[in-house]
Amino acid sequence: MNDEITPDVFAHLVDLAALQLSAQESETLRRQLNNQLKSIREMLAVPLDENTPVASRGVEYTPQNSPALRRDVAHPHPAPARLLQGAPEVAEGYLVVPETPHQDLK
Amino acid sequence: MELFELSALEIARRVRSKQVSARAVLDSHLERIARVDGQAGTLGGDPQAEPQKIHAFITLTADRARAQAEAVDAKIAAGQEPGPLAGVPLTVKDIFTVEGTPSTAASKILANFIAPYTATAVERLEAAGAITLGKVNLDEFTYGSSNESSAFQPAPRNPWDTSRVPGGSSGGSAAAVAAYESPLSLGTDTAGSIRLPAAYCGVVGLKPTYGRVSRYGLIAFGSSLDCPGPLARSVSDAALALQVMAGPDPRDATAATVATPDYLAEMEKDVRGLKIGLSPDYFRITYFDAQSGELVERALPPEIQNAVTDAAQRLALRGAEIVEDIAMPHTQYGIPAYFVISRVEAASNLHRYDGVKYGYRAQSAGDLREMYRKTRGEAFGLQPKLRILMGMYVSAAQYSEQYYNRALKVRSLIRRDFDEAFGRVDALLTPSTPDAAFAIGGVYGDSVLMQYADQLLVTGNHAGVPGMSVPAGFNAAGLPVGIHFFAPDYREEILFRAGYAYEQATAAEAWRAKKPAL
Numbered sequence: 001m002n003d004e005i006t007p008d009v010f011a012h013l014v015d016l017a018a019l020q021l022s023a024q025e026s027e028t029l030r031r032q033l034n035n036q037l038k039s040i041r042e043m044l045a046v047p048l049d050e051n052t053p054v055a056s057r058g059v060e061y062t063p064q065n066s067p068a069l070r071r072d073v074a075h076p077h078p079a080p081a082r083l084l085q086g087a088p089e090v091a092e093g094y095l096v097v098p099e100t101p102h103q104d105l106k
Numbered sequence: 107m108e109l110f111e112l113s114a115l116e117i118a119r120r121v122r123s124k125q126v127s128a129r130a131v132l133d134s135h136l137e138r139i140a141r142v143d144g145q146a147g148t149l150g151g152d153p154q155a156e157p158q159k160i161h162a163f164i165t166l167t168a169d170r171a172r173a174q175a176e177a178v179d180a181k182i183a184a185g186q187e188p189g190p191l192a193g194v195p196l197t198v199k200d201i202f203t204v205e206g207t208p209s210t211a212a213s214k215i216l217a218n219f220i221a222p223y224t225a226t227a228v229e230r231l232e233a234a235g236a237i238t239l240g241k242v243n244l245d246e247f248t249y250g251s252s253n254e255s256s257a258f259q260p261a262p263r264n265p266w267d268t269s270r271v272p273g274g275s276s277g278g279s280a281a282a283v284a285a286y287e288s289p290l291s292l293g294t295d296t297a298g299s300i301r302l303p304a305a306y307c308g309v310v311g312l313k314p315t316y317g318r319v320s321r322y323g324l325i326a327f328g329s330s331l332d333c334p335g336p337l338a339r340s341v342s343d344a345a346l347a348l349q350v351m352a353g354p355d356p357r358d359a360t361a362a363t364v365a366t367p368d369y370l371a372e373m374e375k376d377v378r379g380l381k382i383g384l385s386p387d388y389f390r391i392t393y394f395d396a397q398s399g400e401l402v403e404r405a406l407p408p409e410i411q412n413a414v415t416d417a418a419q420r421l422a423l424r425g426a427e428i429v430e431d432i433a434m435p436h437t438q439y440g441i442p443a444y445f446v447i448s449r450v451e452a453a454s455n456l457h458r459y460d461g462v463k464y465g466y467r468a469q470s471a472g473d474l475r476e477m478y479r480k481t482r483g484e485a486f487g488l489q490p491k492l493r494i495l496m497g498m499y500v501s502a503a504q505y506s507e508q509y510y511n512r513a514l515k516v517r518s519l520i521r522r523d524f525d526e527a528f529g530r531v532d533a534l535l536t537p538s539t540p541d542a543a544f545a546i547g548g549v550y551g552d553s554v555l556m557q558y559a560d561q562l563l564v565t566g567n568h569a570g571v572p573g574m575s576v577p578a579g580f581n582a583a584g585l586p587v588g589i590h591f592f593a594p595d596y597r598e599e600i601l602f603r604a605g606y607a608y609e610q611a612t613a614a615e616a617w618r619a620k621k622p623a624l
Contacts, residue, residue, distance in 0.1 A: 007260075007501065009617075017494045019476070020483030031416040032492055032553045033499070036445050039394040039554050040500070040509060041205055042401060043442040054514035057360075058521050058570025059150075059316045065362040067354050082222050088467035097462055099473045104420055 003034045109134035112257030114194045114289040114343040118235070121193030124182060126173040132495050135195045137170055138145055139239070139287045142265075142624045147243045149217050154260070158268055160624070161260045162282035164200045165208050167239040174237045181430045189235030191350060196369045197288040199279050200241035201248055202228050202334070202610030211325045211522075212256040215459045215466045215485035216395045225323020226358065227292055227334045227351045234350040239288055241547030247282035249452070249489035250297055251559045253277030257487055263546070264307060265622035266585055268595040270543040272283040273559075274305030280307035285624055290347050296328045297444055298539075298563030301575035305538035305588025308577045310605065311337045312344045313563075315596050316570035317362035320355035321349070326455040328448040331567045341576065341605040343371035348598060366597045372599035380600065382591075383405040383432035384418060385532035392438040393558040399584045404432030410537045410587055411577040417589045418535055419570075420611035422602065430488045434523045439516050439559055440564040446500045453497025456490055492553060504522045517568045523568040528594045533604055536562055538575040538588030566592055574601040576608055579617045 004015070010030045014021055021029065077083060079091070089096040109117070109131050119420035120126045133142060146157025146166060155161075170334070177621045181188045203209045203221035210216045224232075233239060243262050245255040253261040262277045264270040265285040272281040276293030280303035283291050288363035293300040296311035304311025312335045326332060349369050355361040391413055392403045405411070418428045461467035461481030468480035486494075502507035527534060539559060549556050566573040572595075575588040589608070593600040 005141050006461040009497075009499075012257060013495045013498050016498055017491075018478040018482055019486070019494065020479040025488070028488065029495060030493055032488075035396045035494055035554050035555075036492075036496060038396075038399065039557075040396065040445045040513075042392075042441045043439055043446070043512055043516055044508075046436070046439055046519065048512065048514075048515050052515045053295075053518050054511055055521055055568075058363075058517065061317075061360075061362070065317070065364050065596075067356065067359060067361065067363050069359065070356065079222075080280070086219055086222065086460060086464035089157065090336055091462075094169075095462055097474050098470060098477045099246075101473045104117060 004037050005030055005033050110138040110286050111362045113288065113340055113619060114191065114338065115346055116309055117194050117289065118190060118192050121178065122182070122188060127337045128237060129172070131202060132171055132175040132195060135288060139163070141168065145260065147256060147260060149214055149257055151259035155173070155459070156260065157263070158198070160263055160265055160281050160287070161199065162242045162262050162278040162285065162287055164210060164212065164241050164243050164258050166198070166416065167238060168405065169173060170207070171237050171239050171620050174232065175561065178235050178237070181270035186224045188234065190346065190591050191231060192235035192460060194236050194290060195288045196231055196236040196238050197240060197242045197279060197282045198228055198238055198293040199276050199291065199293045200243055200246050201294055202292060202324045203557050204228055204238065204241070205323070209241070210258065211247045212258050213485070213490070214257045215258070215440065219465050221237040222325065226320035228323065230351050230375065231292065236290070237342045237459055244277040244278055244289065245275040246487045246489050247325070247372070248275035248294060248296060249493060250274045251302055251556050251592065252550055254546065255489045256485060264543050265624060266308060269545055270585065271306065271546055273543060276300040276326050276337060277303045280304050280309055283307070283337050285622060289339060289343060293337050294324060294334060295333045295567065296331045296448060297567050298560035299517055300337060301563050301573060301590060302539055302560060304337055304575045306543035306586060308574055309337055309339055310334070310341055310344045310574065310585030312348060312574045312601065313566060314352065314598055315572045318359050318364070318572070318598065320358040320597060322355055322357040328451040329455065331448060332453060333567070341602055341609055342373060344574070345373050345602045352525045359518050362596070369597050369599055369602050372425045373602040373606045375603050377421050377604055378426055380533060381429055381531040382418065382421055382604065383429045383534045384414070384529055385432040385434045385527070385534060385536065387434040387437040388536040388562055391558065391561050392555065393561065394554055396552055396554050396618060402541045406537055406540055409581045413472045413587050414535060414589050415580060417608055423522045424607050430484060432527050432531060434527060434565070436516065436523050436567055439522060440560050440568060443513040443516040443520070443568060445496070445557065446509050447517065449493045449497035450501045450510055451497070452493040504583060524571055524592070532590040533600050534589045534594065538562065538590040542581050542583065542585035542587055561564050562590070570596055572598045572601055574605055576605045580613070580620070
């Protein structure tokens with residue numbers, strides 16, 4: 001069987017995933033992905049009737065076991081400076097990033 | 107008996123009654139760690155370093171622990187209530203945030219991340235008097251069944267045979283508990299990540315019902331599957347820990363508003379009158395063999411099958427009714443469906459790591475997009491990359507009906523298997539794993555075969571039901587073997603009744619007295 005994830009499809013996925021990979025890493029990952037897909041295709045043998053529901057999780061949430069939704073109100077963090085301490089680069093309370101790709105409008 | 111050998115219940119009893127101080131208990135455990143654990147895992151560390159040691163830890167927070175122990179002792183001296191876990195040492199899988207401490211997920215991308223808040227499960231355990239010794243190792247972002255994928259090496263080793271893996275992803279937790287470095291550990295289970303290492307290391311591992319324990323502060327993998335839960339050396343210690351952790355949490359909308367029973371009292375009720383099912387579908391595994399390209403079905407090793415049938419007989423002697431023909435026909439599809447669902451959720455959760463808000467950022471002369479690519483390329487290991495790419499593929503518009511939506515429907519069928527089973531019985535008794543712990547390097551590199559180690563456990567994550575692995579002796583190679591119970595939603599007390607009854611029924615067995623030779 002041909003690989004379902006071809007080098008072209010793989011390159012597209014890598015671009016979407018924002019990953020920079022070496023050639024060797026790419027080869028390993030593409031092989032593993034295609035092996036996993038062979039396992040996944042085992043699932044295609046399961047007979048499903050059109051009424052089989054999708055389950056976003058196993059346990060059912062009902063009014064009896066669900067917490068009330070929080071009010072949609074923003075609360076200021078007590079110490080935002082502490083949160084920023086973990087950022088790679090900050091200036092004057094803002095996150096600093098490299099130049100955003102852009103196109104100058106005429 | 108030394109203090110580090112005591113159960114959590116006994117430590118709390120002695121500390122609360124002033125027979126021993128929390129500080130003395132802590133010192134005993136820190137000495138034990140110094141003796142058996144060896145060097146902690148570090149970024150880029152040598153995987154082969156100190157091969158006779160356990161290497162459970164990434165970060166040992168001894169000073170923080172001393173302050174906590176002294177606070178417990180001060181409370182007791184002042185006549186205040188110190189909590190049900192007073193002075194009980196705890197290790198925490200490094201996938202939970204603990205304020206002011208490194209919270210790495212065993213990944214280079216979070217290696218420098220100091221958490222600004224504490225996970226609810228940790229907060230509740232500490233509020234009950236537990237003393238956190240530190241953060242223990244895991245597979246990177248929990249993605250694995252062996253701990254070999256951790257970016258922090260050396261990775262944990264199995265205390266019963268240090269040439270073998272402890273299982274994963276909560277391998278540091280299971281190894282620490284089995285090696286008497288802590289009586290309790292907090293782990294997470296997305297496809298068996300508490301129960302599999304528990305079985306491999308000969309300890310108790312509990313995955314509660316999805317939503318029984320808050321996920322706030324748990325660095326997410328598969329958000330519809332992840333469950334925090336305890337690892338311990340006895341069922342009663344696991345019950346004690348869950349008692350403290352369980353319950354609703356306004357910071358997690360999936361933490362269910364379901365009352366928490368008195369687990370320790372329920373546990374004592376034994377199994378008389380319980381109907382316990384056996385399913386032939388859990389006595390074989392079906393897996394995809396990457397070498398041959400074929401689906402392979404095989405029966406489980408006789409010693410694992412025998413452990414389950416022996417347990418059934420012992421429970422029957424205590425008054426349980428054993429029902430042997432429970433059909434669970436979709437068990438074999440648990441891993442294929444998991445390959446899809448967990449990858450889609452992981453890909454979504456991993457998008458937040460971009461080198462902007464926290465964690466690692468690559469040195470880059472380029473623009474923002476190049477920085478993203480370099481950061482994620484350099485700092486994610488192979489397993490996160492695999493999950494991101496697969497998640498994006500199977501959820502793409504042109505494939506989602508074939509893969510993602512189908513997997514969600516297969517999950518419905520797995521759930522239906524459990525609903526129908528629990529219409530007939532109160533609990534299911536199954537093997538925990540298809541085999542005992544494998545050799546380090548024996549499976550790593552084959553991401554398909556590695557995943558199939560979870561085949562008998564992942565169905566519980568799909569269905570959301572609780573499950574618990576309990577030690578059941580050793581195989582001919584001297585490696586631990588586990589048995590496992592499933593129960594209906596929010597009925598963890600049934601797991602404790604069955605597990606505790608089995609402990610009582612095997613209390614006189616010689617294997618119960620064995621300890622790892624460290």
